[in-house]
Amino acid sequence: KAGVTQTPRYLIKTRGQQVTLSCSPISGHRSVSWYQQTPGQGLQFLFEYFSETQRNKGNFPGRFSGRQFSNSRSEMNVSTLELGDSALYLCASSSGTGNGNTIYFGEGSWLTVV
Amino acid sequence: AQTVTQSQPEMSVQEAETVTLSCTYDTSESDYYLFWYKQPPSRQMILVIRQEAYKQQNATENRFSVNFQKAAKSFSLKISDSQLGDAAMYFCAYRTPTSGTYKYIFGTGTRLKVLA
Numbered sequence: 001k002a003g004v005t006q007t008p009r010y011l012i013k014t015r016g017q018q019v020t021l022s023c024s025p026i027s028g029h030r031s032v033s034w035y036q037q038t039p040g041q042g043l044q045f046l047f048e049y050f051s052e053t054q055r056n057k058g059n060f061p062g063r064f065s066g067r068q069f070s071n072s073r074s075e076m077n078v079s080t081l082e083l084g085d086s087a088l089y090l091c092a093s094s095s096g097t098g099n100g101n102t103i104y105f106g107e108g109s110w111l112t113v114v
Numbered sequence: 115a116q117t118v119t120q121s122q123p124e125m126s127v128q129e130a131e132t133v134t135l136s137c138t139y140d141t142s143e144s145d146y147y148l149f150w151y152k153q154p155p156s157r158q159m160i161l162v163i164r165q166e167a168y169k170q171q172n173a174t175e176n177r178f179s180v181n182f183q184k185a186a187k188s189f190s191l192k193i194s195d196s197q198l199g200d201a202a203m204y205f206c207a208y209r210t211p212t213s214g215t216y217k218y219i220f221g222t223g224t225r226l227k228v229l230a
Contacts, residue, residue, distance in 0.1 A: 033218070043205065043220040056217050088157060102149070103218060105159035 002027065004093050004106035012112045018079040021109045025072050025093030031055075032074035033103060034066060037088040046089075049074055078111075086113045116141045118208050120221035127196045128229050134181075135191045135224045137206030147209040148182070148189045153223070154202040162204070165189065193226075201228045 005024040013019050025032050033048040033056075045058040049068035066076040072093075078085055088110055092103035117140045127133035139148070150162040165173045165182050172180050177194045193200055206221040 035218075035220075042222045045217050045219070048216065058217070090159060092159075101216075102161060102164060104161065105151075107156065107158045 004091055004104055006089075006091050006106035006109050008109060009107065010110045010112075012114060013081050015081055015083060015113055017081050018077060019081060019111060020075050020077045021089055021091075021111070023074045023076075023091030023093075023106060025074070025091075026104055029093035029095055029104075030072050030097075031094045031101070031103075032068055032072065033092050033094075034074070034076050035090040035092065036060075037090055037108070038086075043090070046076065081113045083113050085111065087111060116143075116208055116210055116219050118206055118219050118221040120204075120206055120224050122224045123222070124225045124227070126227045126229060127193070127200075129196055129198060131196055132192060132194045133196055133226065135193075135204050135206075135226065137189045137191070137221055139187050139189065139206070139208050139219075141187070141208065141210070143210060148180075149207040149209065149218075150178070150180070150189075150191045151205045151207060151220075152200075152202045153205065154199075159205070163191070196228050198228050198230060201226055 007022045031050045034046040035043050037043045047057040048055050052068045063079045068074045088108045090108045092105045094101040094103045119138045146167045148165045151159045152162050153159050163173050163175045163178050179192045181190045203223045205223045208219045
């Protein structure tokens, strides 16, 4: 069974631009969550989607948004990029139901803002 | 708010030896899940082991085992017979709540070096 797939793997953007990252979950998984990883802040939760609905979100500004499609694929968008948005963005998927369902991560998308 | 603390930024272990990585957490909830994830240089997070808070028995996965002390809110990871491939960042994570929508809270990580 294929794992979590994230695209693109690497990208460079200019300050002020916007970026869209994509995540395809493990087949059968309906929950997708996103995390930002930076050296200074570690791994921080962005948001979680289940069946096309955002169920939970972290403490990030409104420039960070996401959505989920009917096939469970998810995208996250960052508008008006700032230098501090440079990070590894990790997507994770899980079944989304039941107790303690474990999340499985993709390889991440490296975003560099210049 | 829940917090997860990993007080050891870096640890070293000799190949074939045993090492223990520490993790403490703070929560007012009685039921939750705890995890250890490994992040090798490829940066992909790999699940190492998980523990259900309602289970008193410590989880074990081959060479990896945990020492879960619920009252002390401590969740350490023991790696036995360390191998070069164990070198990575290790993150302790807390999952809340136990069903439905959830959020994972990660510690800051411990970098494990394995010496040949």
